[in-house]
Amino acid sequence: MKLMLPDQSLSSIYQALLGLDIPSSISDSLALIEVPYVTFDNREEKGQLVIHQELAEEVTALFEELYNQCFPINKMVPLVEYGWDDVASMADNNTSAFNYRKIIATDLLSNHALGRAIDINPLQNPYYALNGEVYPANAIHDPSVPGTLHRDSAAVFLFKEKGWTWLGDRDTYKDYQHFEKL
Template sequence: MTLIEALNGTLAPDNIRLQMVLLSIPYWGFDEQEHVGQLVVCNDLANEVREIFRIIFEAKFPIEKMIPISKYNWSDERSTDDNNSSAFNYRPIHLTNRLSIHSFGRAIDINPMQNPYIAIDGSVHPETSTYNPLQPGTILDGDIVVRTFEQFGWEWGGRWTDRKDYQHFQKNEVHS
């Protein structure tokens, strides 16, 4: 997929779209084979995202799939139900009208079926997902995935106290 295809149909304004880049990312699959997926991220994060996923790949942490969310017609629900790992998606935060940090290409979700979002009301998304630390592809506090993202200054949603977003890593923009 090209960057134009990966951004096709987004409602993001030009000033955001022009900051996005399409990365080809090697990853270790659930089938114990090497695959190459794609992530759309903010251009200022491209090099560190490549390095983070290089480390995760070398550790053979399994990822189901990694496809730009445009393939799912910008439906976060369809993407997460398919256990797709993704980054850029111009959309609001669940149950709010505020833009998600995914809207700026500054967040990545990994294996949502193994690493669900658990809302304040206790609802689980994707609905059929479960957080089972024994299941391959599950992100755990202190594991190679969390340590690597945090080493680069990213925040893990599994540490949040009001809700849990085990699939989610984000890096806020640094203002000088």
Template sequence: MRLYRLLLLYLLTLIPFSVLHAQEGFTAESIPDSIWQKMQGKTYVANPYIQRSDLRYLRVLHWDYDNQPHQGELICNRLIASKLLSIFRELYKAHYPIQRIRLADDYDADDERQMRANNSSCFCYRTVSGTQKLSYHARGLAIDINPLYNPYIRYDKRGRQIVEPATGKPYADRSKSYRYKIEKGDLCYRLFLKHGFSWGGSWRTKKDYQHFEYHPQ
């Protein structure tokens, strides 16, 4: 029996990553040529920090309030590919509602557009809104979930509130209840923190309720 188990473990190490995770609509693979071409000039531009080999193309299943399974796709850093597959499997098993998971390239990498569409996505080579600093999205190490209902909230030098997307302003009041809302302690929050992510909803000077990011050690 011990020899059988050792042989099984050895055989598992020979299975490619993408095949090992190809289970019921959940897959991870190197960026296909067709997807890579689609990304050019949109979510991907030539840069010294992130290359094609650093990224992975994921397909995941998710539920929405129509009680139907939907196939989603996203690009992420290879460092978090298996983590995201595990998280999305658990969210799917629990019927956790996510409205859509499409490539940001479908929205021409326009963050405001895809947030207004409540699209959940990960990789996009861009800066943090209102700054010149590269976002963790630029490395594929951050993901936004149901962004319309979990907006990014900051304040300008005059103390005026800025909500992104602009149509997410009704959801800036986190004391209210509504669909797709991410709250501290809910399943989405717990799963991402379990896998080593931090939550933008816990930031002090600004809030990014849609945002989970991973900091490699």
């Protein structure tokens, strides 16, 4: 499924959820937010995220702080632009939140499906799955590269301070791009 959308910002949460058949308890709980970010080549951009309403204000403030710290972000558009294909979004180094999907290689609904998880710069912050796969393919986690999340990065402290869990410091697997708050 490839949705044809104009190459511009989405105007409403309804537009951001096009093509999905999901429980209204979920769609009614989501918000579309717009946040500023700095790109890797130092341009100022506006990005959009679909996130649980309860987290909308906090997530806006968190990304405003990343913007103030000049933490670079490659791109930020909702998953509808990728026809809900997470692998395509990661390959495009896209930062995103809501996606109605299961955890890769499992039957468990991801916290992304509740709008309670965010993936930042997948190319700098790959997901090293238990099955040995790396997403996106060929990505390398190098803490010296800007836009990378690591144990000592200000961005990780910022999210943790607000009660978010970062999956980059798990012992079993590493999902460096992923923050979640339930």
